[in-house]
Amino acid sequence: MKTSLIKKFTDRAAVIGIVGLGYVGLPLSLRFAEAGFKVLGLDIDPAKPEHIAAGRTYIQHIPAEAIHQATARGFEATTDFTRAREADALILCVPTPLDAHREPDLSFVLDTTEALLPHLRAGQIVSLESTTYPGTTDEELKPRIESTGLRVGEQIFLAFSPEREDPGNPNFTTRTIPKVVGGTTRACLEVGVALYSQVIDRVVPVSSTRAAELTKLLENIHRAVNIGLVNEMKMVADRMGIDLYEVIDAAATKPFGFVPYYPGPGLGGHCIPIDPFYLTWKAREYGLNTRFIELAGEINHQMPAWVVGKVAAALNGQRKAVNGSRILVLGLAYKKNVDDTRESPSVEIIEQLVALGADVDYSDPHVPRFPKMRRYQFDLESVMLTQESLAGYDAVVVATHHDGFDYALIREHARLIVDARGMYRDPAPHIVRA
Numbered sequence: 001m002k003t004s005l006i007k008k009f010t011d012r013a014a015v016i017g018i019v020g021l022g023y024v025g026l027p028l029s030l031r032f033a034e035a036g037f038k039v040l041g042l043d044i045d046p047a048k049p050e051h052i053a054a055g056r057t058y059i060q061h062i063p064a065e066a067i068h069q070a071t072a073r074g075f076e077a078t079t080d081f082t083r084a085r086e087a088d089a090l091i092l093c094v095p096t097p098l099d100a101h102r103e104p105d106l107s108f109v110l111d112t113t114e115a116l117l118p119h120l121r122a123g124q125i126v127s128l129e130s131t132t133y134p135g136t137t138d139e140e141l142k143p144r145i146e147s148t149g150l151r152v153g154e155q156i157f158l159a160f161s162p163e164r165e166d167p168g169n170p171n172f173t174t175r176t177i178p179k180v181v182g183g184t185t186r187a188c189l190e191v192g193v194a195l196y197s198q199v200i201d202r203v204v205p206v207s208s209t210r211a212a213e214l215t216k217l218l219e220n221i222h223r224a225v226n227i228g229l230v231n232e233m234k235m236v237a238d239r240m241g242i243d244l245y246e247v248i249d250a251a252a253t254k255p256f257g258f259v260p261y262y263p264g265p266g267l268g269g270h271c272i273p274i275d276p277f278y279l280t281w282k283a284r285e286y287g288l289n290t291r292f293i294e295l296a297g298e299i300n301h302q303m304p305a306w307v308v309g310k311v312a313a314a315l316n317g318q319r320k321a322v323n324g325s326r327i328l329v330l331g332l333a334y335k336k337n338v339d340d341t342r343e344s345p346s347v348e349i350i351e352q353l354v355a356l357g358a359d360v361d362y363s364d365p366h367v368p369r370f371p372k373m374r375r376y377q378f379d380l381e382s383v384m385l386t387q388e389s390l391a392g393y394d395a396v397v398v399a400t401h402h403d404g405f406d407y408a409l410i411r412e413h414a415r416l417i418v419d420a421r422g423m424y425r426d427p428a429p430h431i432v433r434a
Protein backbone atom coordinates (compact mmCIF):
# COMPACT_ATOMS: atom_id res chain seq x y z
CA MET A 1 0.00 0.00 0.00
CA LYS A 2 2.76 2.37 1.05
CA THR A 3 4.98 1.69 -1.95
CA SER A 4 2.20 2.03 -4.50
CA LEU A 5 1.02 5.31 -3.00
CA ILE A 6 4.55 6.73 -2.98
CA LYS A 7 4.92 5.66 -6.60
CA LYS A 8 1.70 7.49 -7.51
CA PHE A 9 3.22 10.65 -6.05
CA THR A 10 6.57 10.31 -7.75
CA ASP A 11 4.83 9.49 -11.05
CA ARG A 12 2.58 12.53 -10.53
CA ALA A 13 -0.33 10.20 -11.17
CA ALA A 14 -1.99 10.93 -7.82
CA VAL A 15 -5.10 13.05 -7.31
CA ILE A 16 -4.51 15.67 -4.62
CA GLY A 17 -7.54 16.67 -2.54
CA ILE A 18 -7.21 20.01 -0.75
CA VAL A 19 -9.88 20.57 1.88
CA GLY A 20 -10.41 24.25 2.76
CA LEU A 21 -9.55 26.63 -0.07
CA GLY A 22 -8.52 29.71 1.89
CA TYR A 23 -5.24 31.56 2.33
CA VAL A 24 -3.43 28.25 2.82
CA GLY A 25 -5.40 25.78 0.70
CA LEU A 26 -5.66 27.83 -2.48
CA PRO A 27 -1.93 28.51 -3.02
CA LEU A 28 -1.15 24.90 -2.16
CA SER A 29 -3.70 23.72 -4.75
CA LEU A 30 -2.08 25.94 -7.36
CA ARG A 31 1.36 24.60 -6.54
CA PHE A 32 0.26 20.95 -6.91
CA ALA A 33 -1.49 21.81 -10.18
CA GLU A 34 1.62 23.59 -11.42
CA ALA A 35 3.65 20.46 -10.67
CA GLY A 36 1.35 18.44 -12.91
CA PHE A 37 -1.02 16.86 -10.39
CA LYS A 38 -4.76 16.60 -10.80
CA VAL A 39 -6.07 18.72 -7.91
CA LEU A 40 -9.54 18.49 -6.42
CA GLY A 41 -10.49 21.27 -4.00
CA LEU A 42 -13.19 20.69 -1.38
CA ASP A 43 -14.83 23.47 0.59
CA ILE A 44 -18.13 23.93 2.41
CA ASP A 45 -18.40 27.47 1.06
CA PRO A 46 -20.01 27.19 -2.41
CA ALA A 47 -18.55 30.57 -3.46
CA LYS A 48 -15.01 29.11 -3.63
CA PRO A 49 -15.71 26.44 -6.31
CA GLU A 50 -17.73 29.01 -8.25
CA HIS A 51 -14.87 31.52 -8.27
CA ILE A 52 -12.38 28.82 -9.24
CA ALA A 53 -14.55 27.49 -12.07
CA ALA A 54 -14.84 31.03 -13.41
CA GLY A 55 -11.08 31.56 -13.10
CA ARG A 56 -11.64 34.40 -10.61
CA THR A 57 -9.42 35.09 -7.63
CA TYR A 58 -10.76 35.83 -4.15
CA ILE A 59 -7.43 36.39 -2.42
CA GLN A 60 -5.74 39.62 -3.38
CA HIS A 61 -2.15 38.42 -3.65
CA ILE A 62 -3.12 35.46 -5.86
CA PRO A 63 -3.62 36.55 -9.48
CA ALA A 64 -6.65 35.31 -11.39
CA GLU A 65 -4.24 34.18 -14.09
CA ALA A 66 -2.71 31.62 -11.70
CA ILE A 67 -6.16 30.16 -11.01
CA HIS A 68 -6.92 30.15 -14.68
CA GLN A 69 -3.70 28.27 -15.46
CA ALA A 70 -4.48 25.71 -12.77
CA THR A 71 -8.03 25.09 -13.98
CA ALA A 72 -6.66 24.67 -17.50
CA ARG A 73 -4.54 21.85 -16.03
CA GLY A 74 -7.59 20.20 -14.48
CA PHE A 75 -7.85 21.93 -11.09
CA GLU A 76 -11.47 21.87 -10.00
CA ALA A 77 -13.28 22.48 -6.75
CA THR A 78 -16.53 21.26 -5.28
CA THR A 79 -18.66 21.15 -2.15
CA ASP A 80 -19.42 17.49 -2.83
CA PHE A 81 -17.42 15.58 -0.21
CA THR A 82 -18.30 12.19 -1.73
CA ARG A 83 -15.61 13.02 -4.29
CA ALA A 84 -12.97 12.79 -1.54
CA ARG A 85 -12.75 9.12 -2.50
CA GLU A 86 -11.09 10.15 -5.80
CA ALA A 87 -8.18 11.74 -3.92
CA ASP A 88 -5.00 9.87 -3.02
CA ALA A 89 -3.99 12.63 -0.63
CA LEU A 90 -6.40 14.66 1.48
CA ILE A 91 -4.75 17.80 2.81
CA LEU A 92 -6.74 19.66 5.46
CA CYS A 93 -6.34 23.45 5.49
CA VAL A 94 -9.30 24.59 7.58
CA PRO A 95 -9.34 27.31 10.25
CA THR A 96 -8.27 26.72 13.85
CA PRO A 97 -9.48 29.81 15.75
CA LEU A 98 -10.01 30.38 19.47
CA ASP A 99 -13.49 30.28 20.97
CA ALA A 100 -15.10 33.01 23.10
CA HIS A 101 -13.07 31.79 26.13
CA ARG A 102 -9.82 31.95 24.16
CA GLU A 103 -9.60 28.19 24.05
CA PRO A 104 -8.86 26.10 20.93
CA ASP A 105 -11.84 25.72 18.63
CA LEU A 106 -11.17 22.51 16.73
CA SER A 107 -14.70 22.36 15.36
CA PHE A 108 -13.60 23.08 11.76
CA VAL A 109 -10.96 20.34 11.84
CA LEU A 110 -13.30 17.84 13.47
CA ASP A 111 -16.29 18.70 11.23
CA THR A 112 -14.09 18.30 8.17
CA THR A 113 -12.74 14.99 9.42
CA GLU A 114 -16.25 13.69 10.17
CA ALA A 115 -17.41 14.81 6.71
CA LEU A 116 -14.55 12.91 5.09
CA LEU A 117 -14.85 9.68 7.10
CA PRO A 118 -17.52 7.97 4.94
CA HIS A 119 -15.36 8.61 1.85
CA LEU A 120 -11.99 7.43 3.10
CA ARG A 121 -10.49 4.35 1.52
CA ALA A 122 -7.34 2.27 1.69
CA GLY A 123 -4.38 3.82 -0.12
CA GLN A 124 -4.87 7.44 0.93
CA ILE A 125 -2.89 9.84 3.08
CA VAL A 126 -4.58 12.43 5.27
CA SER A 127 -2.38 15.38 6.13
CA LEU A 128 -3.44 18.11 8.53
CA GLU A 129 -1.91 21.56 7.92
CA SER A 130 -3.99 23.66 10.32
CA THR A 131 -1.98 25.07 13.20
CA THR A 132 -2.88 23.25 16.40
CA TYR A 133 -1.63 21.95 19.76
CA PRO A 134 0.68 18.92 20.01
CA GLY A 135 -1.37 15.75 20.06
CA THR A 136 -4.25 16.85 17.81
CA THR A 137 -3.38 14.55 14.91
CA ASP A 138 -2.82 11.47 17.05
CA GLU A 139 -5.52 12.09 19.64
CA GLU A 140 -8.32 13.51 17.49
CA LEU A 141 -7.77 12.43 13.89
CA LYS A 142 -6.29 8.96 14.27
CA PRO A 143 -9.12 7.42 16.35
CA ARG A 144 -11.74 8.92 14.06
CA ILE A 145 -10.01 7.60 10.95
CA GLU A 146 -9.54 4.17 12.54
CA SER A 147 -13.25 4.08 13.46
CA THR A 148 -13.83 3.37 9.75
CA GLY A 149 -11.88 0.13 10.10
CA LEU A 150 -8.84 1.44 8.21
CA ARG A 151 -5.56 0.97 10.12
CA VAL A 152 -3.34 4.05 10.18
CA GLY A 153 0.18 3.25 9.00
CA GLU A 154 -0.95 0.17 7.08
CA GLN A 155 -3.97 0.88 4.92
CA ILE A 156 -4.21 4.62 5.30
CA PHE A 157 -1.54 7.15 6.27
CA LEU A 158 -1.70 10.18 8.54
CA ALA A 159 0.63 13.15 8.80
CA PHE A 160 0.87 16.67 10.17
CA SER A 161 2.63 19.28 8.07
CA PRO A 162 2.27 22.87 9.21
CA GLU A 163 1.70 25.57 6.67
CA ARG A 164 4.22 28.39 6.55
CA GLU A 165 3.08 31.41 4.64
CA ASP A 166 3.98 35.05 4.63
CA PRO A 167 1.23 36.59 2.53
CA GLY A 168 2.44 39.51 0.49
CA ASN A 169 6.14 38.60 0.82
CA PRO A 170 7.49 38.39 -2.73
CA ASN A 171 10.74 36.66 -1.70
CA PHE A 172 9.21 33.27 -0.96
CA THR A 173 6.74 31.01 -2.70
CA THR A 174 4.98 27.85 -1.56
CA ARG A 175 7.68 25.92 -3.38
CA THR A 176 10.70 27.61 -1.79
CA ILE A 177 9.50 27.65 1.82
CA PRO A 178 10.87 24.50 3.50
CA LYS A 179 8.11 22.28 4.86
CA VAL A 180 8.17 20.27 8.09
CA VAL A 181 6.40 16.89 8.10
CA GLY A 182 5.69 14.45 10.93
CA GLY A 183 3.90 11.10 10.55
CA THR A 184 1.87 9.00 12.96
CA THR A 185 4.06 6.02 12.05
CA ARG A 186 7.33 5.62 10.15
CA ALA A 187 5.37 4.62 7.04
CA CYS A 188 3.12 7.66 7.41
CA LEU A 189 6.20 9.89 7.49
CA GLU A 190 7.63 8.25 4.37
CA VAL A 191 4.37 8.78 2.47
CA GLY A 192 4.10 12.35 3.75
CA VAL A 193 7.64 13.19 2.67
CA ALA A 194 7.00 11.63 -0.76
CA LEU A 195 3.84 13.70 -1.17
CA TYR A 196 5.34 17.07 -0.31
CA SER A 197 8.72 16.46 -1.98
CA GLN A 198 7.00 16.62 -5.35
CA VAL A 199 6.12 20.27 -4.89
CA ILE A 200 8.38 21.70 -2.16
CA ASP A 201 12.11 22.15 -2.68
CA ARG A 202 13.07 21.17 0.87
CA VAL A 203 11.00 18.86 3.06
CA VAL A 204 12.10 18.56 6.69
CA PRO A 205 11.02 15.28 8.31
CA VAL A 206 10.58 15.17 12.09
CA SER A 207 10.04 12.15 14.31
CA SER A 208 6.35 12.58 15.14
CA THR A 209 3.21 14.56 14.40
CA ARG A 210 3.56 16.08 17.89
CA ALA A 211 7.03 17.41 17.03
CA ALA A 212 5.67 18.89 13.80
CA GLU A 213 2.72 20.47 15.64
CA LEU A 214 5.00 22.01 18.27
CA THR A 215 7.45 23.25 15.59
CA LYS A 216 4.76 25.47 14.13
CA LEU A 217 3.76 26.75 17.55
CA LEU A 218 7.38 27.49 18.49
CA GLU A 219 7.79 29.57 15.32
CA ASN A 220 4.72 31.65 16.05
CA ILE A 221 5.34 31.92 19.78
CA HIS A 222 8.86 33.12 19.00
CA ARG A 223 7.34 35.96 17.02
CA ALA A 224 4.61 36.78 19.52
CA VAL A 225 7.09 36.92 22.42
CA ASN A 226 9.64 39.04 20.57
CA ILE A 227 6.98 41.43 19.34
CA GLY A 228 5.74 41.67 22.95
CA LEU A 229 9.29 42.41 24.09
CA VAL A 230 9.83 45.16 21.55
CA ASN A 231 6.42 46.67 22.32
CA GLU A 232 7.40 46.82 25.98
CA MET A 233 10.70 48.43 24.97
CA LYS A 234 8.71 50.95 22.98
CA MET A 235 6.81 52.09 26.07
CA VAL A 236 10.01 52.28 28.13
CA ALA A 237 11.92 54.20 25.43
CA ASP A 238 8.97 56.54 24.96
CA ARG A 239 8.95 57.44 28.67
CA MET A 240 12.73 57.91 28.59
CA GLY A 241 12.57 60.07 25.47
CA ILE A 242 14.73 57.66 23.43
CA ASP A 243 14.03 56.87 19.77
CA LEU A 244 13.54 53.09 19.78
CA TYR A 245 13.87 52.80 16.00
CA GLU A 246 17.33 54.31 16.19
CA VAL A 247 18.18 51.81 18.94
CA ILE A 248 16.85 48.83 16.98
CA ASP A 249 18.77 49.85 13.86
CA ALA A 250 21.93 50.24 15.92
CA ALA A 251 21.45 46.88 17.68
CA ALA A 252 20.81 45.20 14.33
CA THR A 253 24.36 46.00 13.24
CA LYS A 254 25.47 43.24 15.63
CA PRO A 255 26.33 40.46 13.20
CA PHE A 256 25.28 37.62 15.52
CA GLY A 257 22.72 36.89 18.22
CA PHE A 258 20.30 39.75 17.57
CA VAL A 259 17.21 39.70 15.38
CA PRO A 260 15.39 43.00 14.87
CA TYR A 261 11.68 43.11 15.66
CA TYR A 262 9.70 46.31 15.30
CA PRO A 263 6.98 47.69 17.55
CA GLY A 264 3.47 48.32 16.30
CA PRO A 265 -0.15 48.88 17.27
CA GLY A 266 -0.60 45.26 18.39
CA LEU A 267 -0.81 41.80 16.88
CA GLY A 268 -3.07 40.82 14.05
CA GLY A 269 -3.76 38.11 11.55
CA HIS A 270 -4.98 34.59 11.82
CA CYS A 271 -1.83 33.18 13.44
CA ILE A 272 0.34 35.15 15.86
CA PRO A 273 -2.40 36.42 18.21
CA ILE A 274 -4.10 33.03 18.31
CA ASP A 275 -1.75 30.10 17.89
CA PRO A 276 0.30 30.54 21.10
CA PHE A 277 -2.86 29.99 23.14
CA TYR A 278 -3.25 26.54 21.63
CA LEU A 279 -0.11 25.60 23.53
CA THR A 280 -1.21 27.43 26.68
CA TRP A 281 -4.39 25.37 26.71
CA LYS A 282 -2.62 22.05 26.15
CA ALA A 283 0.14 22.82 28.66
CA ARG A 284 -2.49 23.11 31.40
CA GLU A 285 -3.22 19.42 30.93
CA TYR A 286 0.40 18.83 32.00
CA GLY A 287 0.12 21.19 34.99
CA LEU A 288 2.22 23.88 33.29
CA ASN A 289 1.70 27.60 32.75
CA THR A 290 3.12 29.18 29.61
CA ARG A 291 4.15 32.45 31.25
CA PHE A 292 6.04 34.00 28.34
CA ILE A 293 3.04 33.47 26.07
CA GLU A 294 0.63 35.01 28.58
CA LEU A 295 2.89 38.00 29.23
CA ALA A 296 3.52 38.71 25.54
CA GLY A 297 -0.23 38.37 24.94
CA GLU A 298 -0.93 40.84 27.73
CA ILE A 299 1.53 43.45 26.39
CA ASN A 300 0.55 43.05 22.75
CA HIS A 301 -3.12 43.17 23.67
CA GLN A 302 -2.58 46.50 25.40
CA MET A 303 -1.13 48.18 22.30
CA PRO A 304 -4.33 49.46 20.63
CA ALA A 305 -5.26 51.19 23.91
CA TRP A 306 -1.74 52.62 24.09
CA VAL A 307 -2.10 54.08 20.60
CA VAL A 308 -5.51 55.52 21.48
CA GLY A 309 -3.94 57.05 24.60
CA LYS A 310 -1.34 58.71 22.39
CA VAL A 311 -4.07 60.07 20.11
CA ALA A 312 -5.92 61.49 23.12
CA ALA A 313 -2.75 63.08 24.54
CA ALA A 314 -1.79 64.59 21.17
CA LEU A 315 -5.27 66.05 20.64
CA ASN A 316 -5.18 67.33 24.20
CA GLY A 317 -1.95 69.14 23.33
CA GLN A 318 -3.98 71.01 20.73
CA ARG A 319 -6.80 71.76 23.23
CA LYS A 320 -9.06 69.18 21.61
CA ALA A 321 -10.94 66.18 22.96
CA VAL A 322 -11.21 62.80 21.27
CA ASN A 323 -14.95 63.25 21.64
CA GLY A 324 -16.10 65.03 18.50
CA SER A 325 -12.74 64.91 16.72
CA ARG A 326 -12.51 63.60 13.17
CA ILE A 327 -9.88 60.87 13.05
CA LEU A 328 -8.59 58.95 10.04
CA VAL A 329 -7.01 55.55 10.61
CA LEU A 330 -4.56 54.52 7.89
CA GLY A 331 -4.55 50.80 7.20
CA LEU A 332 -7.27 48.36 8.18
CA ALA A 333 -5.35 45.21 7.27
CA TYR A 334 -3.24 43.77 10.07
CA LYS A 335 -0.01 44.05 8.11
CA LYS A 336 1.32 45.95 5.19
CA ASN A 337 0.40 45.29 1.58
CA VAL A 338 -2.24 42.64 2.31
CA ASP A 339 -6.03 42.76 2.43
CA ASP A 340 -6.41 40.52 5.49
CA THR A 341 -8.23 42.26 8.36
CA ARG A 342 -8.55 39.28 10.68
CA GLU A 343 -7.75 40.25 14.29
CA SER A 344 -6.41 43.56 12.99
CA PRO A 345 -5.43 45.99 15.76
CA SER A 346 -6.63 48.84 13.50
CA VAL A 347 -10.17 47.63 14.03
CA GLU A 348 -9.68 47.61 17.80
CA ILE A 349 -8.26 51.16 17.60
CA ILE A 350 -11.28 52.30 15.59
CA GLU A 351 -13.65 50.72 18.06
CA GLN A 352 -11.97 52.39 21.04
CA LEU A 353 -11.90 55.80 19.33
CA VAL A 354 -15.58 55.49 18.40
CA ALA A 355 -16.39 54.52 21.99
CA LEU A 356 -14.73 57.76 23.10
CA GLY A 357 -16.96 59.74 20.77
CA ALA A 358 -14.62 60.29 17.81
CA ASP A 359 -15.89 60.47 14.28
CA VAL A 360 -13.65 57.85 12.65
CA ASP A 361 -12.89 57.03 9.02
CA TYR A 362 -10.28 54.73 7.55
CA SER A 363 -8.20 54.54 4.41
CA ASP A 364 -6.81 51.29 3.04
CA PRO A 365 -6.06 50.73 -0.65
CA HIS A 366 -6.39 46.97 -0.06
CA VAL A 367 -9.73 47.08 1.77
CA PRO A 368 -12.22 49.26 -0.12
CA ARG A 369 -15.14 48.50 2.25
CA PHE A 370 -15.12 47.71 5.94
CA PRO A 371 -15.70 43.96 5.95
CA LYS A 372 -18.30 42.14 7.99
CA MET A 373 -16.62 40.85 11.13
CA ARG A 374 -17.76 38.60 13.92
CA ARG A 375 -17.30 41.24 16.62
CA TYR A 376 -17.51 44.54 14.78
CA GLN A 377 -19.86 46.22 12.41
CA PHE A 378 -18.96 49.54 10.83
CA ASP A 379 -20.58 50.91 7.72
CA LEU A 380 -17.48 52.54 6.25
CA GLU A 381 -15.70 52.84 2.93
CA SER A 382 -12.02 53.55 2.43
CA VAL A 383 -11.32 57.28 2.14
CA MET A 384 -9.16 58.48 -0.76
CA LEU A 385 -6.06 60.31 0.45
CA THR A 386 -5.91 63.78 -1.02
CA GLN A 387 -4.68 67.12 0.18
CA GLU A 388 -8.24 68.12 1.10
CA SER A 389 -9.31 64.86 2.70
CA LEU A 390 -6.17 64.73 4.88
CA ALA A 391 -6.51 68.32 5.99
CA GLY A 392 -10.10 67.66 7.05
CA TYR A 393 -9.14 65.40 9.95
CA ASP A 394 -8.04 66.43 13.42
CA ALA A 395 -5.70 63.45 13.55
CA VAL A 396 -4.38 60.74 11.22
CA VAL A 397 -3.22 57.46 12.76
CA VAL A 398 -0.65 55.38 10.86
CA ALA A 399 -1.76 51.91 11.94
CA THR A 400 -0.58 49.83 8.94
CA HIS A 401 2.34 50.95 6.79
CA HIS A 402 1.13 49.93 3.33
CA ASP A 403 3.55 50.87 0.54
CA GLY A 404 0.55 52.32 -1.31
CA PHE A 405 0.25 55.32 1.01
CA ASP A 406 1.83 58.59 -0.04
CA TYR A 407 3.72 59.35 3.18
CA ALA A 408 5.05 62.68 1.93
CA LEU A 409 1.51 63.84 1.12
CA ILE A 410 0.29 62.71 4.54
CA ARG A 411 3.17 64.47 6.28
CA GLU A 412 2.49 67.66 4.42
CA HIS A 413 -1.27 67.87 4.78
CA ALA A 414 -2.32 66.05 7.95
CA ARG A 415 -2.80 68.38 10.89
CA LEU A 416 -1.65 65.76 13.39
CA ILE A 417 -0.03 62.37 12.74
CA VAL A 418 0.05 59.60 15.31
CA ASP A 419 2.57 57.12 13.93
CA ALA A 420 2.39 53.57 15.30
CA ARG A 421 4.75 52.15 12.65
CA GLY A 422 7.82 54.34 12.74
CA MET A 423 7.21 55.73 9.26
CA TYR A 424 8.25 59.22 10.26
CA ARG A 425 11.74 59.08 11.66
CA ASP A 426 12.38 62.85 11.44
CA PRO A 427 10.65 64.66 14.28
CA ALA A 428 8.12 67.38 13.53
CA PRO A 429 5.76 69.30 15.80
CA HIS A 430 2.68 67.64 14.28
CA ILE A 431 4.04 64.08 14.43
CA VAL A 432 3.72 61.89 17.50
CA ARG A 433 5.09 58.36 17.89
CA ALA A 434 2.76 55.73 19.24
Ligand SMILES: NC(=O)c1ccc[n+]([C@@H]2O[C@H](COP(=O)([O-])OP(=O)(O)OC[C@H]3O[C@@H](n4cnc5c(N)ncnc54)[C@H](O)[C@@H]3O)[C@@H](O)[C@H]2O)c1
Pocket residue numbers: 019020021022023024025042043044045048093094095096108111112129130131132163164165166167270271
Ligand atom coordinates in the same frame (compact mmCIF):
# COMPACT_ATOMS: atom_id res chain seq x y z
N1 LIG B 1 -3.22 32.45 6.56
C1 LIG B 1 -1.97 32.16 6.85
O1 LIG B 1 -1.06 32.92 6.48
C2 LIG B 1 -1.59 30.91 7.61
C3 LIG B 1 -0.24 30.60 7.75
C4 LIG B 1 0.13 29.44 8.43
C5 LIG B 1 -0.86 28.63 8.95
N2 LIG B 1 -2.17 28.93 8.83
C6 LIG B 1 -3.14 27.99 9.39
O2 LIG B 1 -3.79 27.32 8.33
C7 LIG B 1 -5.13 27.03 8.67
C8 LIG B 1 -6.06 27.59 7.62
O3 LIG B 1 -5.93 28.99 7.59
P1 LIG B 1 -6.40 29.90 6.39
O4 LIG B 1 -5.79 31.23 6.63
O5 LIG B 1 -6.19 29.21 5.09
O6 LIG B 1 -7.99 29.97 6.67
P2 LIG B 1 -9.13 30.55 5.70
O7 LIG B 1 -10.24 30.99 6.60
O8 LIG B 1 -8.54 31.48 4.71
O9 LIG B 1 -9.62 29.31 4.87
C9 LIG B 1 -10.26 28.21 5.40
C10 LIG B 1 -11.16 27.60 4.34
O10 LIG B 1 -11.72 26.43 4.90
C11 LIG B 1 -13.07 26.36 4.55
N3 LIG B 1 -13.76 25.52 5.51
C12 LIG B 1 -14.20 25.82 6.75
N4 LIG B 1 -14.75 24.74 7.34
C13 LIG B 1 -14.64 23.74 6.45
C14 LIG B 1 -15.03 22.37 6.47
N5 LIG B 1 -15.65 21.83 7.54
N6 LIG B 1 -14.75 21.63 5.38
C15 LIG B 1 -14.14 22.18 4.30
N7 LIG B 1 -13.75 23.45 4.23
C16 LIG B 1 -14.01 24.23 5.28
C17 LIG B 1 -13.53 27.80 4.53
O11 LIG B 1 -14.71 27.97 3.76
C18 LIG B 1 -12.31 28.50 3.93
O12 LIG B 1 -12.39 28.50 2.53
C19 LIG B 1 -5.33 27.61 10.06
O13 LIG B 1 -5.13 26.61 11.00
C20 LIG B 1 -4.23 28.63 10.17
O14 LIG B 1 -3.85 28.83 11.52
C21 LIG B 1 -2.56 30.07 8.14
